[in-house]
Amino acid sequence: MPAEPERLAKIKTNLKRRARIYDLVREFFRGRGFLEVETPVRVPVVAPEINIVPVESDEWYLITSPEMHMKRLVAAGYPRIFQISRCFRKGERGRLHNPEFSLLEWYCAGANCMDMISDTEQLVMTLAKKLRLGSVINYQGTSIDLRLPWPRLSVSQAFLKSAGWDPVENYDATHFDHDMATLVLPQLAPGRPTVLIEYPAAAASLARLNPGDKQVAERAEVFIGGLELANAYSELTDREEQQKRFAAEIEQIEHQQGRKMKMPESFIEAVGFMPECGGIALGMERLAMLMCDAGSIDDVTAFTADNL
Amino acid sequence: MEIEEVHKNTKLMYSGKPWNVDNAEFVKPGKGRAIYRLRLKNLLDGSVLDITFHSGEKVDEASIANLEMQYLYKESDHYVFMNILNFEQTFVTEAQLGDKIKFLKEGTLVNVQLLDERPIDITIPTFVELVVVETGSSIKTATVTAQNKSAKLETGYSVDVPTFIKEGDLLKIDTRTGNYVERLSTKK
Numbered sequence: 001m002p003a004e005p006e007r008l009a010k011i012k013t014n015l016k017r018r019a020r021i022y023d024l025v026r027e028f029f030r031g032r033g034f035l036e037v038e039t040p041v042r043v044p045v046v047a048p049e050i051n052i053v054p055v056e057s058d059e060w061y062l063i064t065s066p067e068m069h070m071k072r073l074v075a076a077g078y079p080r081i082f083q084i085s086r087c088f089r090k091g092e093r094g095r096l097h098n099p100e101f102s103l104l105e106w107y108c109a110g111a112n113c114m115d116m117i118s119d120t121e122q123l124v125m126t127l128a129k130k131l132r133l134g135s136v137i138n139y140q141g142t143s144i145d146l147r148l149p150w151p152r153l154s155v156s157q158a159f160l161k162s163a164g165w166d167p168v169e170n171y172d173a174t175h176f177d178h179d180m181a182t183l184v185l186p187q188l189a190p191g192r193p194t195v196l197i198e199y200p201a202a203a204a205s206l207a208r209l210n211p212g213d214k215q216v217a218e219r220a221e222v223f224i225g226g227l228e229l230a231n232a233y234s235e236l237t238d239r240e241e242q243q244k245r246f247a248a249e250i251e252q253i254e255h256q257q258g259r260k261m262k263m264p265e266s267f268i269e270a271v272g273f274m275p276e277c278g279g280i281a282l283g284m285e286r287l288a289m290l291m292c293d294a295g296s297i298d299d300v301t302a303f304t305a306d307n308l
Numbered sequence: 309m310e311i312e313e314v315h316k317n318t319k320l321m322y323s324g325k326p327w328n329v330d331n332a333e334f335v336k337p338g339k340g341r342a343i344y345r346l347r348l349k350n351l352l353d354g355s356v357l358d359i360t361f362h363s364g365e366k367v368d369e370a371s372i373a374n375l376e377m378q379y380l381y382k383e384s385d386h387y388v389f390m391n392i393l394n395f396e397q398t399f400v401t402e403a404q405l406g407d408k409i410k411f412l413k414e415g416t417l418v419n420v421q422l423l424d425e426r427p428i429d430i431t432i433p434t435f436v437e438l439v440v441v442e443t444g445s446s447i448k449t450a451t452v453t454a455q456n457k458s459a460k461l462e463t464g465y466s467v468d469v470p471t472f473i474k475e476g477d478l479l480k481i482d483t484r485t486g487n488y489v490e491r492l493s494t495k496k
Contacts, residue, residue, distance in 0.1 A: 049339065050341075051336075051339060051340055051341050051342070051363070052339070091312045091342070091363070092334070092336060092342070093334060094333060094334025094335065094336070095333065095334070096334075097334055097336060173341075174341070174362070176340070177337060177340035177341040177343075178341070178343065178360075178362070180337055180340060181335045181336070181337055181340065181343050182335075182343065182360070185337075203339070205339055221338075228337060228338055231338055231339070256364075257364065281338075283338075
């Protein structure tokens with residue numbers, strides 16, 4: 001058999017299950033009163049993030065996440081919305097990455113980042129149940145007990161245990177990313193999901209700082225079976241603070257990488273009208289990998305960047 | 309070159325030595341900086357080195373010339389190849405050829421990669437045509453009929469073949485797997 005039909009035949013069971021997951025995700029959110037929305041994929045400006053390089057498209061960009069448009073909807077009076085959107089990130093290709101991929105994002109007015117984590121727990125348990133996988137799943141040779149609640153671990157605790165230093169006390173971007181990827185994540189308990197919470201303020205990105213402890217951001221991330229599944233924020237609703245963070249990021253990107261990014265003015269304006277709100281982005285390929293016991297994104301994607 | 313452009317089988321210069329990238333793993337937290345974990349194999353002595361790079365870092369690509377050459381003959385422990393454009397000869401060691409020796413017969417055209425005029429790797433055709441020099445008849449027992457038997461080819465390589473193959477037959481062999489593909493012609 002020629003290589004392509006053989007490859008696609010091999011992953012057919014996974015692709016069917018992936019389609020079923022999409023149905024179940026939509027059913028889950030509709031059942032909870034979330035409105036499915038569609039926002040643009042090709043845009044004049046993306047959120048400036050030093051470690052995420054957008055793909056250019058005729059002087060505009062392809063989105064790296066639907067976050068900014070979805071928050072503009074929240075600001076305009078859409079309190080519960082979700083979307084599965086194609087996203088593009090230049091150069092991201094590996095066992096867990098493809099430069100074009102799908103993000104599930106949902107936003108909920110009145111919620112905080114831990115409410116978004118609870119939604120994620122419910123979503124994953126619902127999927128495991130409806131796909132008849134049970135509450136203890138097998139992923140790449142390891143049994144993972146998905147029963148709720150998933151253990152919470154602060155970034156400080158995780159780093160002190162695995163890397164020997166506390167990034168909340170003493171933040172250093174280069175060491176933070178490196179030690180997170182090479183020391184902290186590989187040493188998370190394999191048999192349970194882990195929710196990392198209380199990120200250092202400097203790694204807040206678009207999350208608000210904890211009002212009671214300004215050293216940490218209200219950001220939480222879900223890891224299951226070595227997969228970074230979802231990233232949640234209590235969204236920053238302070239327009240001035242958002243503008244300040246973006247301006248600093250834009251300057252740093254130009255200084256370090258020579259990339260010129262623009263200030264997303266319409267988004268900044270909307271931030272000022274946003275209610276208190278929780279938001280989260282979840283990788284659909286990662287979710288499919290987990291539910292299909294697939295070791296590579298290639299096993300749940302019909303055509304990756306390597307076989308276009 | 310940018311570390312982003314490095315992939316499996318890229319050839320690099322690192323600490324003054326030439327390396328092949330045997331494996332490249334891309335690790336990236338969603339909001340964090342990308343890490344490239346490379347497993348490098350020294351092109352001269354075969355030693356292995358694991359090393360980590362970060363996005364934005366640069367590496368030196370090894371400048372490798374890729375020449376079409378013809379395998380001429382074996383001389384003591386060297387294999388002699390000739391540049392088909394200028395007839396210059398190059399010697400390749402048995403260690404450098406590895407398993408490819410099994411598929412090389414005199415006259416075969418191959419690609420030789422040269423670093424500073426030193427051969428470091430050979431790419432042989434995906435399919436080669438080799439003649440069977442020795443094969444027995446299949447052994448039949450009361451209950452089992454063997455579907456395959458062994459055949460020795462002109463390079464000395466032994467391969468599993470169907471029972472109808474005879475000495476003198478010309479076979480097509482897949483050099484990636486070492487497997488028999490089909491019979492191209494048979495001796496009348």
